[in-house]
Amino acid sequence: xxxxxxxxxxxxxxxxxxxxxxxxxxxxxxxxxxxxxxxxxxxxxxxxxxxxxxxxxxxxxxxxxxxxxxxxxxxxxxxxxxxxxxxxxxxxxxxxxxxxxxxxxxxxxxxxxxxxxxxxxxxxxxxxxxxxxxxxxxxxxxxxxxxxxxxxxxxxxxxxxxxxxxxxxxxxxxxxxxxxxxxxxxxxxxxxxxxxxxxxxxxxxxxxxxxxxxxxxxxxxxxxxxxxxxxxxxxxxxxxxxxxxxxxxxxxxxxxxxxxxxxxxxxxxxxxxxxxxxxxxxxxxxxxx
Ligand SMILES: Cc1cc2nc3c(=O)[nH]c(=O)nc-3n(C[C@H](O)[C@H](O)[C@H](O)COP(=O)(O)OP(=O)(O)OC[C@H]3O[C@@H](n4cnc5c(N)ncnc54)[C@H](O)[C@@H]3O)c2cc1C
Numbered sequence: 001x002x003x004x005x006x007x008x009x010x011x012x013x014x015x016x017x018x019x020x021x022x023x024x025x026x027x028x029x030x031x032x033x034x035x036x037x038x039x040x041x042x043x044x045x046x047x048x049x050x051x052x053x054x055x056x057x058x059x060x061x062x063x064x065x066x067x068x069x070x071x072x073x074x075x076x077x078x079x080x081x082x083x084x085x086x087x088x089x090x091x092x093x094x095x096x097x098x099x100x101x102x103x104x105x106x107x108x109x110x111x112x113x114x115x116x117x118x119x120x121x122x123x124x125x126x127x128x129x130x131x132x133x134x135x136x137x138x139x140x141x142x143x144x145x146x147x148x149x150x151x152x153x154x155x156x157x158x159x160x161x162x163x164x165x166x167x168x169x170x171x172x173x174x175x176x177x178x179x180x181x182x183x184x185x186x187x188x189x190x191x192x193x194x195x196x197x198x199x200x201x202x203x204x205x206x207x208x209x210x211x212x213x214x215x216x217x218x219x220x221x222x223x224x225x226x227x228x229x230x231x232x233x234x235x236x237x238x239x240x241x242x243x244x245x246x247x248x249x250x251x252x253x254x255x256x257x258x259x260x261x262x263x264x265x266x267x268x269x270x271x272x273x274x275x276x277x278x279x280x281x282x283x284x285x286x287x288x289x
Pocket of ligand 1: 013222
C-alpha cells in the first residue's frame with residue numbers, strides 16, 4: 001500500500017483522510033497537534049446536517065472517530081520538518097521520529113501569527129528568517145537567536161547550532177515548553193524590539209538590556225503553512241499555499257487544503273478542499289510505480 005501523510009487533523013485533513021482510506025489503496029496517517037481553530041467555535045449553525053447548533057469540539061471528535069473507524073491512524077504529535085528525499089519521497093520528522101511517505105497533504109489551518117515585536121517586519125529578509133533549514137547556510141559561524149519556546153523552536157535552534165557560532169533561544173517572557181539541549185542559551189525576558197541598520201544587529205529587551213545577534217529566526221508555536229512551504233519549496237504567499245483546482249501545489253506529490261489555502265475560511269470549504277485533494281492524491285499515488 002502507498003503511504004499518505006496528512007498534516008493537520010482539522011476538517012480539511014479529516015475529510016481528506018476519509019476519501020483516502022476508503023480508496024482501499026492507501027495507508028493514511030494524520031499528524032496533528034490538536035489545535036484546530038474549530039475547537040474555538042462554540043456554536044455552529046451554518047454547517048450542513050444539524051437541526052440544532054453543534055460545537056466545533058463535537059464536530060471534530062465525531063470526524064476523528066469516523067476516520068479512525070475506517071483505519072486512519074492519528075499521531076498526536078507535531079510536525080517539525082518536512083523534506084524531499086533523492087527518491088522524491090517525503091520525509092516527515094515529528095516529535096516521534098522520522099517517517100517516509102509517498103504523498104503529503106498540508107492541512108494545517110491558518111498561517112501562524114508572527115510575534116508582535118517591533119522590527120520583525122522591517123528586517124524580514126535582512127536578518128529575520130522563518131526557516132532554519134533554508135537559511136542556516138547564511139549564518140555559518142555567526143551568532144543567531146531563535147524566538148519561540150516550544151519543541152519547534154528547539155528543533156530550529158538545533159538545526160542552527162550545527163553551523164552557527166552561537167544560538168540563543170528567546171522565549172519572549174514565556175517559560176520554555178520543551179527540554180533545552182546543551183549548547184543553546186536561553187533568555188526569557190520580554191522582547192521590546194529588533195534593531196539594526198541595513199541588517200539585524202541586536203534584540204532589545206523590556207528591561208533595557210540587549211543581545212547582539214546577526215540573525216533572528218521566528219519559531220513561535222508549531223510549524224505552520226508558511227514554514228512548511230519554505231522547507232519544501234511549495235509556493236505560498238504570506239503563508240497562504242498556492243494550489244491549482246485539484247488542490248495540488250507546485251511540488252508533485254504535495255497537496256494542500258482548507259484554511260491554509262486561503263479563500264472562504266469555513267468548515268464547508270475545508271471539507272470540500274480535503275475531498276478534492278484526496279481524489280487528486282489517489283490519482284497521483286495510483287500512477288506511481
Ligand atoms: C472562533 C471561531 C469560530 C468559527 N466558527 C465557524 C462557524 O460557525 N462555521 C464555519 O464554517 N467555520 C467556523 N470557523 C472556521 C473554521 O473553524 C475553519 O474554517 C476550519 O476549522 C478550517 O479547517 P482546517 O482543517 O483548514 O484547519 P484547522 O481546523 O485549523 O485545523 C488545522 C490542524 O492542523 C494542525 N497543525 C497545524 N500545524 C501543525 C504541525 N506543525 N504539526 C501537526 N499538526 C499541525 C492543528 O493542530 C489542527 O488540528 C470558526 C473559527 C473560529 C476560530
